[in-house]
Amino acid sequence: MPAPLRIAVLASGRGSNLAALLAAREAGSLPVEFAGVFSDRAACGALSIARDAGVPALALSPRDHFDRLAFDEALFAAVEAVQPALIVCAGYMRIIEAVVVERFEGRMINIHPSLLPAYQGLRTHERVLRAGDRVHGASVHFVSAELDAGAVIAQARIAVGDGDTPESLARRLLPHEHRLLAACVGLFARRRVAPTPFGVALDGALLQEPLRLADDGTLRDAAGGRA
Ligand code: GRF
Numbered sequence: 758m759p760a761p762l763r764i765a766v767l768a769s770g771r772g773s774n775l776a777a778l779l780a781a782r783e784a785g786s787l788p789v790e791f792a793g794v795f796s797d798r799a800a801c802g803a804l805s806i807a808r809d810a811g812v813p814a815l816a817l818s819p820r821d822h823f824d825r826l827a828f829d830e831a832l833f834a835a836v837e838a839v840q841p842a843l844i845v846c847a848g849y850m851r852i853i854e855a856v857v858v859e860r861f862e863g864r865m866i867n868i869h870p871s872l873l874p875a876y877q878g879l880r881t882h883e884r885v886l887r888a889g890d891r892v893h894g895a896s897v898h899f900v901s902a903e904l905d906a907g908a909v910i911a912q913a914r915i916a917v918g919d920g921d922t923p924e925s926l927a928r929r930l931l932p933h934e935h936r937l938l939a940a941c942v943g944l945f946a947r948r949r950v951a952p953t954p955f956g957v958a959l960d961g962a963l964l965q966e967p968l969r970l971a972d973d974g975t976l977r978d979a980a981g982g983r984a
Contacts, residue, residue, distance in 0.1 A: 761790040762946040765841035767849035772803025774847035777935035788946045792839035829857040855902035863952040865900040877905035882923035895934045897941040911968035913937040
């Protein structure tokens with residue numbers, strides 16, 4: 758059994774994805790060690806969740822820094838100081854400067870509420886409804902310098918119903934996001950996933966398409982086999 762993976766979590770909001778990771782660790786299904794939780798918002802729920810769980814938590818305010826780069830340099834210096842093997846952006850709502858992202862490429866992931874490459878950026882639920890899509894979902898991907906454009910590791914899908922609103926889609930998707938993120942972090946904790954110049958490798962073999970979250974919470978490959 759490898760040593761627990763040291764992870765740092767970045768979050769800006771209520772922190773339900775962070776809570777899901779903490780719960781999975783508590784349940785014994787996620788062999789990770791929380792090195793720290795970092796935020797750009799001092800009053801966010803994620804920081805309280807971290808502190809309640811005894812995880813070191815730090816917020817820096819963008820207003821206290823000269824520009825975006827100065828803020829990112831300060832925040833990521835603090836992140837680097839706790840020596841995480843993986844940085845998990847879980848509802849972190851700021852764009853990170855490319856020079857900083859590049860320093861962490863291959864060891865930073867993000868959860869995004871759409872089936873990437875569709876709907877990069879904000880207001881994904883609204884845009885899915887406006888387009889009349891019948892399927893929506895969430896993606897966990899490597900963070901690269903271009904926003905929401907890094908290689909996708911795995912996705913969760915939900916059907917869009919006739920009566921759905923942006924709020925109902927967000928609410929219905931959220932529990933899938935939680936399972937998806939925990940499952941993906943689990944792949945890293947078990948040292949099974951790695952970035953390559955050609956895409957994501959799982960157990961040393963290039964994924965032809967992102968893994969999919971199945972109803973039982975496991976990740977499946979394109980052929981439906983358990984990842
Ligand atoms: C999630 O829906 C995530 O996909 C999006 O922001 C939300 C964060 O939720 N980018 P929480 O703060 O983890 O509850």
